[in-house]
Amino acid sequence: MPTPNMISMAEDIEDLKAELAAMRGKVEALARSAAEATGRRTGGTEPGQPPEEEDGDGWRYPPFIFLLEGEELYAELRLLAEWVEGVLVPGCLGEPSAxxxxCHLWTEHWDAVGALHALWLAWQELTDPAVCGYTGPSTWYRDHYRPCMAALRGPGGPFAGCTKGEHRVEHRLPGTVPSAWCTTQDDN
Structure with a gap:
């Protein structure tokens, strides 16, 4: 025969289950709204379903710029340039110095483009309160912005040879190297 304590405990467990289900629904709704705001897919149409499979019309997650080609590359580069020139440079960078x-021609420094693209991807995620709360910008500044800028703007960075009057891109890359990343085949 169940005792009053056992009945009370069973009711508490059922209450906890209901609260957990309600909380799970809220989290999934927040994730869906964040995904809609950023254009990302996070899951199936029903709560608790795994993420949808890619249907071939685009990437499921933001692609890294070095993996893009053609119009996709140029479109992503345009978006990156809008962010760098519209947000990063006026809001974050101090006056250039020795x-x-x-470098105002930063798009010609491909290693800088890669670093800035990675910085931008982190910024997109960490400045969305629905994704990471209100401490995201602080985390972005500390963990992403400061190390990236130190590397880009420092004496060994890609802009080291550039001054206000001169632009220099050091071409230190080797020639074509066979790679698993290569998407075109030589017909030789």
Whole structure:
């Protein structure tokens, strides 16, 4: 025969289950709204379903810029340039100096493009309160912005050879190297 304590405990467990289900629904709704706002897919149409499979019309997650080609590459580069020139440069960068250089032709420094694209992807995620709360921008600044800018603008960075009057891109890359990443085949 169940005791009053056992009945009370069973009711508590059922209450906890209901609260957990309600909380799970809220989290999934927040994830869906964040995904809609950023254009990302996070899951199936029903709560608790695994993420949808890619249907061939685009990437499921933001692609890294080095993996893009053609129009996709140029479209992503345009979006990156809008963010760098519209947000990063006016809001975050101080005056360039010999110790902290910046090149206005930064798109010609492909290693800088890669670093800035990675910084932008982190910014997109970490400035969305629905995804990471209100501490995201602080995390972005500390863990992404400061190390990236130190590497880009420092004496060994890609802008080291650029001054206000001169632009120089060091071409240190080897010639064509066979790679698993290569998407075209030589017909030789």
């Amino acid at each position: 110790e902290a250089r910046w």
